[in-house]
Amino acid sequence: MHPERWEHGSDYGSIAGQTLGASADADHPWAEAGQTYGCGRDALCALVEHGVQTRSWRRLWLPSYFCEDVVAALDSLPIEILRFADGPWSPEPSIVREQLVTGDACLLVNYFGTRDRLGVETEGWPPGIDIVQDHTHDPWSPGAHCSRASYAVASLRKTLPLPDGGVLWSPLGLPLPPAPQLTEAHAARAAERREGMEMKTAYLAGGDVSKDAFRARLLNSEQSFGGGQPSAMSKESRALLDRLPIADFRRLRRENHRYLAERLTGSTTFEVFHPQSSTAQGCPLALVILCPSQAAREDLRRRCIEARIYPAILWASPAAHDVEADVAFSSRMLALHCDMRYEREDLDRVVGALLR
């Protein structure tokens, strides 16, 4: 990174131009049987349509603490959406099993990659229920590998520097929907995103690219995901997926997470979130910190942005959301990126800005 262009967080740049091995020996939980899609929402929407048509799904339970863009993408599908109280602070999914009836599907989330035992939480469910797991935040966790869920989905573009991509598989070996076609709309958004990512990489290296120009492409393409017909993944991203050193990426992310957590523990302005459910084999998506109030979070976020540090809020709850625990977490949290882009000196700079 060019010293004057240093920044931390936000979208990935492109690594497509870097020397990568011919093929990385990625051990995907979906092995050969996974079906890739344009994004996580495309995978989930295709699954829900398939569930309605072939498994008589009538109701889909989603956790109350969740990405509302995903909930919105399910809006037009012929299924009733219900919510159960659940969030990252709960060691295991807290759905009331007695409420479930035949024809229900239930989505369980490995929040921030810190609930990696999710895969074994599938015993003792009433008959006629399908469990769907969302492994977006750590698709290669032990829980994803040993899952006994009917279906599992993941967005691949949150943990990997890919312009697009999501995956659907069935740990139980159930039939999947027919393979999707690459839609024109998706090919265009993936191309725009790829260009934005390449421009960001050039910008960070000191090239003649404006920040406004790459951000416009990244923001515009991001806003267009998750609508319309589910698409296949772009062939460029599909080819890149096969070459990414995923095990190394996970190791680096886990080490960075540990380093940041150690350095930031003991702050008087925020606390480091340590869920009881995280294990040494899981790989957290980001380091989550919690401020004492929303005002304190906004203040810290403003200071981060001034220092060119761009943490994420996962997820902002809509104004109408009234589950107290969700609002309390969402309004006080920041997720600090700790992925393979960062070396110790980057993280030290983040720590310096946060503890100032």
Ligand SMILES: Cc1ncc(COP(=O)(O)O)c(C=O)c1O
């Ligand atoms: C847990 C989870 N599931 C699914 C999705 C949807 O993924 P995509 O944005 O690729 O559609 C997201 C995106 O933020 C997510 O965080």
